[in-house]
Amino acid sequence: MAANSFRDYLDLLAADGWIRTFEESVSWDLEASAVTMLANVRDGPIPFFQSIAGLETETKLVGDPYRGPRSRPWDHFARALGFSAGLSGRTYYDRVIDRLHTPTEPRLVDRQDAPCKTTIRTGGDVDLLSFPWPYIHEGDGGRYSNLHTIVAPDPDTEWGRWSSHRMMLHDDSQASLLLLAGEQVPNRYYYDYEPRDEPMPIAVVIGAEPTVECTADMWIPSGRSEAAFAGGLKNGPVTLVECETSDLYVPATAELVLEGHVRPADRLDEGPFGDYFGYMNGPRRSMPVFEVDAITHRREPRLPFCVEGTGVGYGQNSSSTLRVAAAGPDATVGLRAAGFDVEMAVPWQFTSRTVWVISTDCPYPGYLHELANFIFTTWGMLHIDFFVFVDADVDPHNPRAVLSTIALDADPDADFHQFGVERMPKVPLNIYQTPDEKGSADVGTSKAKTAKAYIDATTDGDPKESTSAAETRKQAQERLVEAGLDAGRFDRLDEREGESR
Amino acid sequence: MIPFAQYVQGLAGDDDLVHLDGPFDVPVDVLAGEALRASGPALQFERSNGVDLVSGVFSGADLMQQRDAQPWSRLSLGLGLDPDATLVDLLERISDLGPGAVDPDPTYTGQSASGTDADVQEVQLPQGEADTWPALTLGVASVATADGTHWAPIHGSVVSGEKLRVRVPDSLQSLLSDDATITITLGVPPAAITAAYLLAVTERVDTPIQSCGVASAVPLVPTNGGLVPSTTEIVVETKITDRQPDFRSDRREAWEYVTKSESLSLSVERVLTTDDPVVPVTPVGRPLADDLQLTGLTTAAALYHRVNNYWGISPVEWILVPAEAELGVCFVASDVLYAGFEWQLANILFSFSSLFDTVVIVDEDVPPQDFGRVLADIWLKAHPARDWIFSDPDAPAATRPRYRRDGETGSRVYVNAAWDPRWEDTYIAPRVTFENSFPSVVRDTALALWNEETTS
Numbered sequence: 001m002a003a004n005s006f007r008d009y010l011d012l013l014a015a016d017g018w019i020r021t022f023e024e025s026v027s028w029d030l031e032a033s034a035v036t037m038l039a040n041v042r043d044g045p046i047p048f049f050q051s052i053a054g055l056e057t058e059t060k061l062v063g064d065p066y067r068g069p070r071s072r073p074w075d076h077f078a079r080a081l082g083f084s085a086g087l088s089g090r091t092y093y094d095r096v097i098d099r100l101h102t103p104t105e106p107r108l109v110d111r112q113d114a115p116c117k118t119t120i121r122t123g124g125d126v127d128l129l130s131f132p133w134p135y136i137h138e139g140d141g142g143r144y145s146n147l148h149t150i151v152a153p154d155p156d157t158e159w160g161r162w163s164s165h166r167m168m169l170h171d172d173s174q175a176s177l178l179l180l181a182g183e184q185v186p187n188r189y190y191y192d193y194e195p196r197d198e199p200m201p202i203a204v205v206i207g208a209e210p211t212v213e214c215t216a217d218m219w220i221p222s223g224r225s226e227a228a229f230a231g232g233l234k235n236g237p238v239t240l241v242e243c244e245t246s247d248l249y250v251p252a253t254a255e256l257v258l259e260g261h262v263r264p265a266d267r268l269d270e271g272p273f274g275d276y277f278g279y280m281n282g283p284r285r286s287m288p289v290f291e292v293d294a295i296t297h298r299r300e301p302r303l304p305f306c307v308e309g310t311g312v313g314y315g316q317n318s319s320s321t322l323r324v325a326a327a328g329p330d331a332t333v334g335l336r337a338a339g340f341d342v343e344m345a346v347p348w349q350f351t352s353r354t355v356w357v358i359s360t361d362c363p364y365p366g367y368l369h370e371l372a373n374f375i376f377t378t379w380g381m382l383h384i385d386f387f388v389f390v391d392a393d394v395d396p397h398n399p400r401a402v403l404s405t406i407a408l409d410a411d412p413d414a415d416f417h418q419f420g421v422e423r424m425p426k427v428p429l430n431i432y433q434t435p436d437e438k439g440s441a442d443v444g445t446s447k448a449k450t451a452k453a454y455i456d457a458t459t460d461g462d463p464k465e466s467t468s469a470a471e472t473r474k475q476a477q478e479r480l481v482e483a484g485l486d487a488g489r490f491d492r493l494d495e496r497e498g499e500s501r
Numbered sequence: 502m503i504p505f506a507q508y509v510q511g512l513a514g515d516d517d518l519v520h521l522d523g524p525f526d527v528p529v530d531v532l533a534g535e536a537l538r539a540s541g542p543a544l545q546f547e548r549s550n551g552v553d554l555v556s557g558v559f560s561g562a563d564l565m566q567q568r569d570a571q572p573w574s575r576l577s578l579g580l581g582l583d584p585d586a587t588l589v590d591l592l593e594r595i596s597d598l599g600p601g602a603v604d605p606d607p608t609y610t611g612q613s614a615s616g617t618d619a620d621v622q623e624v625q626l627p628q629g630e631a632d633t634w635p636a637l638t639l640g641v642a643s644v645a646t647a648d649g650t651h652w653a654p655i656h657g658s659v660v661s662g663e664k665l666r667v668r669v670p671d672s673l674q675s676l677l678s679d680d681a682t683i684t685i686t687l688g689v690p691p692a693a694i695t696a697a698y699l700l701a702v703t704e705r706v707d708t709p710i711q712s713c714g715v716a717s718a719v720p721l722v723p724t725n726g727g728l729v730p731s732t733t734e735i736v737v738e739t740k741i742t743d744r745q746p747d748f749r750s751d752r753r754e755a756w757e758y759v760t761k762s763e764s765l766s767l768s769v770e771r772v773l774t775t776d777d778p779v780v781p782v783t784p785v786g787r788p789l790a791d792d793l794q795l796t797g798l799t800t801a802a803a804l805y806h807r808v809n810n811y812w813g814i815s816p817v818e819w820i821l822v823p824a825e826a827e828l829g830v831c832f833v834a835s836d837v838l839y840a841g842f843e844w845q846l847a848n849i850l851f852s853f854s855s856l857f858d859t860v861v862i863v864d865e866d867v868p869p870q871d872f873g874r875v876l877a878d879i880w881l882k883a884h885p886a887r888d889w890i891f892s893d894p895d896a897p898a899a900t901r902p903r904y905r906r907d908g909e910t911g912s913r914v915y916v917n918a919a920w921d922p923r924w925e926d927t928y929i930a931p932r933v934t935f936e937n938s939f940p941s942v943v944r945d946t947a948l949a950l951w952n953e954e955t956t957s
Contacts, residue, residue, distance in 0.1 A: 022950060034939045034947035041935065043567075044951075070567070137938040139931070274938060277881050279930035309933025312881070314567035314873030350876040385885045399876070400565045400788060400825050407829025411904040412858050413894050413911025421886045431930040432884040451886035459903070467787075468531050468630055476527045476535040480544075483521050489539035 002082040002234035005115070005253035006207040006302060009080050010065065013046055016079065020045040025053035028061065028132040028143070033307045036063025040310040040317050043070045048302075052132040059131050059256075062304045066147075066213065066318035068325065071488060073316050073349070077325040080210040081233060088491050089324075089397030093344055096233065096329035103224070104231030106159060106238045106249075114241035114252035115298045122244060122294040127172045131256070134305045137274040141284055142168040144273065145175075147306045147318055149205040149216040151248050152185045159240065160248050161185055162216045162226035166308075167204065167290065168270050173260075176268040176287040180427050181443035182382045184222075189262055189288060190443045199261035201246035202290065207255025207302050212238060217322040218330035219379035229330075245293040255301040259294040276319055276353050278312035279431045285440050312351050323352035324397075331356070331379065340371050346396035348388070355386040357396035362389075362458055369417070372454040376419055380452075382427045382445070387454040405457045415456040426450040502581045502692040502718045504613070504732030509545065509555055509779055511578055517570070518543040518555070529554060529627035530636075534787035540566060543575065545779070552624050552735075553779045559639070559691070559791035560783075564825050564872040571870050572789070572824065573798060579691025581718075588819050588869040595802035598696040600705050602714035610720040610731040614773035621737055621769050622662040627782055629752075634658040634666075638754065639781045639791060641697045642669050643684040643726045646676050649709025650727030652697040654792075655685055656754045656785070665739060665767040666748050670756070672706040674744065674763045681741050683767060684726025687780045688734025692718045694781075699799040702759040725770070734778040739767035752785050755796035758828060758901045759856055793824040800828070800856060807853050808833075808846070817846070818865045822856065823872075829901045830859045832875055834867050837919045844890065847915030851896070858899040860915040878918040888917040 003009040013019045020039070026032050026049045039047050049061040068076045074092045075085045083095055111117050121127065133143040146166040154161035163185045167175045179186035185202075193200035205212070211233040215226040227249075231237045240249040245259045266289045272282030304318070311320030324347050331345040341361040348355035362368060368389050375387060390396065390405050410416065428438040428446045439447025467473075477490040503511070512518040519542045525532065529546055533556030536544050543557040559579070561572040570584065577586040580594045626635040635658065642655035657667030667685075677683070686693075696715035700706050710716050710728065722731035725738050743766035753762075783791035801820045809815035818834040831850050837843050847860040863878050883889060891912045898905035905911055920929055931937050935944060 024950060026950065030939050030943045031946055031950075034935070034943050035950050037935050037938070038947055038951045137933055138940060138943075139938070274933040277930075278877060278933050279881070280933060281930050309938070312874075312877045313871065348876075348880070350873050351880050355880045386880055400563055403565070403825055403876070404788065404827045404829075407826040407857070407859065408901070408903045411898075411902070411911060412891055412914035413905070415904075416889065416891065416914060418886060418889070430881075432882055432888070434924065434928050450884065453885045453889065468534070472527060472531050472630065473535060476531045477539075479521070479525075479527055479532060480519075480536055480539070480541065483519050485519065485536065485539065485541045489541065490535070 002236065003080045003210050004234070005209050006255055006304070009210050010048070010062065010302065012079050013065070013076060016085070018045050018076065019048050021048045021050060023050050025051040027053040028055070028134045030135055030138060032061050032063060032134050033136040033305070036307045037310055040064055040067060040307060040315055055132055057130060057132055058300045060300060060302050061132055061134065062302050064306055064318045065304045066321050067316050068321045070314065070316055073321045074325040077210065077214070077321070082235065089346070090344070090395065093329050093332060097333050099233045099235060100229060100329060100333050102232045103228035104237050106227040106231055106240045108249070109239045109241050109252050111241060116250065116252055116254040116257050117241065117296050118298050120244060120294065120296045126292050126295055128169060128175070128258070128292055128295070129172050131303060133169050136305065136307055137280065137309065139280050140273050141269060141271045142170065144168055145204065145206060145305070146308060147304045149208050149212055150185060151203040151205060151250055152188060153201060153248065154188070156223045157225040159225045159227035161188070162212070164216045166273065166275070170268055173292045174268065175290045175292070176270040177262065177290050178270055179288050179444055180382060181445055182425060186444060193262070194264045197264045199263055201248055201261045203243055203246070203248050203250045204258040204290070205250050205254045206257070207304055208251045209238065209253050212251050213322065214326035217326045219334065221334070243294070244296060256297040256303060257295070258292050259296070260290055260292040263289045263291055274309040275429050276308055276311060277351070277429060277431055278309045281429050281431055283435050283438065285428065287444070320352040323347040324349065334379070335371070338374060340374070343392040344396050349399055353383045355388065356380070356384055357388045357390060357402050359390050359392050359394050359396050361392050368454065368456050372417070372419060376424070376452045382425060385452055388457055389454060390457050391459055402457070406455060409459050410455050410457040417454050417456065419452040419454070421451040423449050424452055502690050503579065504690050505688040505734055505781070506732070506775070506779055508579045508691055509558065512543050512558060512575060513545070515584065516542070517575065518545055520545045520547055523548045528630040529556070529782060530629040530784040530787065533557060533782065534784040534790070537784065537787065537789040540568060548625065550623065550625050551777060552774070553777070554627060554782050555779055556782050556784065557791065558781055559694070560789050560794045560824070563789060564823055567873060572794060576691060576695065576794070576798065580695065588821070589805070591798065592802040592805045592819070595695055595699060595799055596806045598692055598713060598715040598718060599699045599703065600708045600713050602712070602717065605711060605714060605716040607711060607716040608720045610722060612722045612736070612773065613732045614734065614736045614775045614778070616774045616776070617771060620662040621659055621665070621772050624735060624772070624774070624780070626659055626780070632658070634660055636752070637665065637667070637685070637687070638783045638785055639687070639694060641686045641689050641694055642673060643686060643724065643729045644673065644677055644681060645727030649711040651676055651706055652693070652710050653701050653706045654694070654697050654754060654756050656752070663769045665769060666746060667765050667767060668754070668757065668762045669765060670701050670706050671761045671763040672704060674765065676707060677741060679741060679744060682725040682770070683739050683741065684724040684729055685737040685739060686729045686733040686735070687737070688778060689730045690719050690732060693730045695795065695799060698756055698795045699802065701756045702796060702800045703803045704760055734775050734780055736773040737769060738771040739769050742766045742768045754783070754785055754792040755790070755828060756792065759796060759800060789824050793828065797822040797824050797828050800854060804831070804850060804853055808849060811849065819869045821869055827901065829857050829899070830861060831857045832861045832863065834863050834865050834869065835919070836865045837862070837922050840921070840923050843915070843917045843919060851913055855897070855899055856901050858896070858902060858913045862915060862917050862919050864919045879916055882920065883916050883918040890915050890917065
């Protein structure tokens with residue numbers, strides 16, 4: 001059975017031994033994130049901080065709760081969705097994709113039935129800084145909330161548009177939001193509300209149930225609702241409740257909800273911040289202002305945060321896990337829906353927001369160009385610089401297999417394709433542009449344009465090394481497990497794995 | 502340096518070798534390949550004929566996962582280093598085994614392999630899943646010329662008790678007379694097989710081992726095919742019967758991607774074994790196979806040595822031609838001395854090796870054991886328009902990739918994933934790390950908290 005709340009999810013993790021509770025007081029000022037970074041680096045359990053030093057608060061901090069085990073980053077999400085742990089990447093994707101094909105509309109609940117309304121503060125009682133927002137890295141521009149779901153109005157769906165954008169706290173009622181034009185919610189602000197000089201109502205939902213967190217990381221097409229896909233994922237409706245100060249709806253089981261609006265024609269400093277590239281990036285820029293009108297929360301709210309920058313290289317954190325566990329299956333569904341013969345679209349495990357690997361058939365000449373063109377002009381526009389296309393029988397979850405096929409099958413003469421050289425937009429979070437090139441454009445993107453590239457690492461029908469039959473490999477793995485090798489290192493329990501190289 | 506049997510015992514003592522008892526329903530090469538895919542330990546196949554096989558002894562953990570051990574940890578142990586030795590220590594130790602050693606001082610001892618009744622078929626070398634005959638892998642061929650003894654890798658098939666079909670570097674074959682004797686050794690000290698690979702990948706098979714560092718490192722004994730390591734597990738003396746047999750195996754050990762090879766038919770003259778021989782085998786053609794690792798590491802050692810002795814200084818921190826990339830990419834960490842040095846570096850590597858068409862340059866502070874960072878920096882630091890640099894399409898295709906096997910020319914590419922030396926210091930984004938992102942007092946607190954919890 002799927003987890004119906006963030007607390008349910010934490011309980012599941014605890015039952016599996018994946019939670020480590022810290023009874024000692026820990027400061028929000030770097031200490032909680034330092035411990036979380038250790039947990040991330042060591043592939044250890046999720047830290048749960050019971051007591052916050054120097055602050056009278058009942059709020060608990062949870063460090064990178066969505067980070068999955070390195071060997072199978074999707075494992076925790078599999079449990080949250082009611083699947084068993086230990087699934088291979090292929091099987092996990094198959095099951096999530098099945099769920100995404102059956103969206104389920106949300107169910108509305110009354111305020112009194114919504115746990116997130118246990119405490120309600122509005123107007124002058126709003127006190128953002130009474131919560132232990134973490135200061136995550138030395139050198140960050142401020143304290144951040146960076147693991148939340150932003151609910152914004154959408155004329156095409158009743159339930160609004162869900163997404164995720166980091167938020168830097170300024171005082172008891174104001175924060176700046178990193179809104180980068182090109183994404184759906186920022187576009188709504190920059191090209192709809194702000195030109196009309198209207199505030200855009202939003203709600204920042206912290207500690208939403210796992211499927212909500214998942215869908216906020218997906219690219220749901222216009223006219224479709226993240227709320228329905230979240231219901232599909234959990235195989236049952238997500239419960240929503242109306243906001244106190246706007247007509248937006250928020251997940252009723254959320255830990256904490258900040259209601260407010262993004263002011264037009266107003267900016268506050270934002271950044272620098274050690275974001276997903278694994279490097280501190282700046283410069284400090286001016287970003288739209290979120291003014292908080294109301295705060296509602298559960299008793300003893302759990303406030304999750306992500307130590308960004310630790311999800312590159314060998315490391316995993318919440319955001320890198322969300323890419324592989326949520327965005328990947330969603331992209332696979334989206335590409336198939338667009339008519340492409342894609343087997344799987346999976347973020348590269350070492351830098352999950354910059355490179356993706358897509359296993360696919362190539363049914364006609366020019367197919368990969370069309371596929372790349374489609375992605376680079378839609379959901380891959382801002383953050384993703386590279387795609388690697390591999391044969392359908394190469395498992396994109398297996399980075400060694402992918403690296404091998406790049407080395408052996410991607411001809412520098414014919415298979416490396418640069419798109420729109422110095423003509424394409426880019427987020428300023430990258431580290432390969434100079435500060436001058438990033439500039440301070442009004443709508444968030446870098447001043448200088450860049451390029452995108454794709455690598456055709458398919459075999460083009462060239463001969464490739466043969467592999468043993470799946471059954472023989474399975475027998476070998478079973479024999480090795482009998483001899484004492486760690487069963488967790490083998491894919492023998494997954495029949496589909498035998499199909500891959 | 503240590504004999505092969507002692508090396509295998511050492512791996513077992515480090516819990517890095519698992520015993521499998523025969524009989525084996527699944528082919529040995531499949532078992533060996535699956536253990537390597539899983540970054541598992543070396544395997545020892547215990548068999549009723551008294552000849553044990555071992556696989557994975559020259560390979561190791563997959564670099565794509567963060568592990569305590571590295572792909573080169575086992576070979577480091579075999580070459581007399583600590584298993585935790587750095588990659589550079591290993592590359593330098595490998596180079597020391599090759600030509601150019603100062604006054605090598607060979608030692609000569611008695612032959613450990615003394616049993617002479619054995620038939621080569623009685624050794625029961627394993628027959629791979631796709632093989633017609635039992636396969637001989639990870640052998641070292643030894644031949645004697647007027648200049649001395651020459652070593653090279655050798656592999657092949659056991660066609661009958663008296664007949665072998667083998668592949669050797671053509672540079673070895675060119676040293677041989679029509680009826681020359683070749684001694685094939687199986688289960689030599691790690692230093693000996695590493696030296697044989699090094700000589701092959703550097704095209705120096707014509708250099709007698711008496712002029713190589715390995716002569717000082719491995720005790721030797723004379724055979725009809727020249728000097729061989731005295732502790733060798735199995736010695737097979739053969740004579741050439743056909744220099745141009747009508748035989749072409751699809752099987753290639755990885756050194757054959759670096760240097761041309763030729764087929765030979767051999768007649769078996771004599772087989773010597775130790776009392777309880779143990780023979781290394783590699784699952785040729787499978788990911789991370791031993792021959793792939795040996796070829797990658799010896800190639801990297803040769804490149805590291807040449808590059809760092811070329812400009813009068815040593816800007817290169819390390820070089821890897823990893824088995825994880827099937828030897829098709831060269832990764833190099835270097836100080837980018839000046840603008841354009843990265844171009845010079847990539848292209849000199851292309852000059853020194855025809856194995857790969859792709860070079861990736863990372864900053865000198867990226868450690869080779871943090872390969873995950875390498876696999877991130879390629880895509881993070883390298884500007885997609887400016888730092889993926891393609892040559893004119895006039896270069897010959899590299900020998901390892903599968904494309905352009907028809908001799909057509911094309912481009913090479915290097916990826917500059919290092920900071921631009923022209924950038925101001927303020928442009929260089931600091932990395933998010935435990936050390937960089939927290940002051941020492943916070944780090945101490947976090948470590949104390951973590952350790953308290955982990956030990957409770």
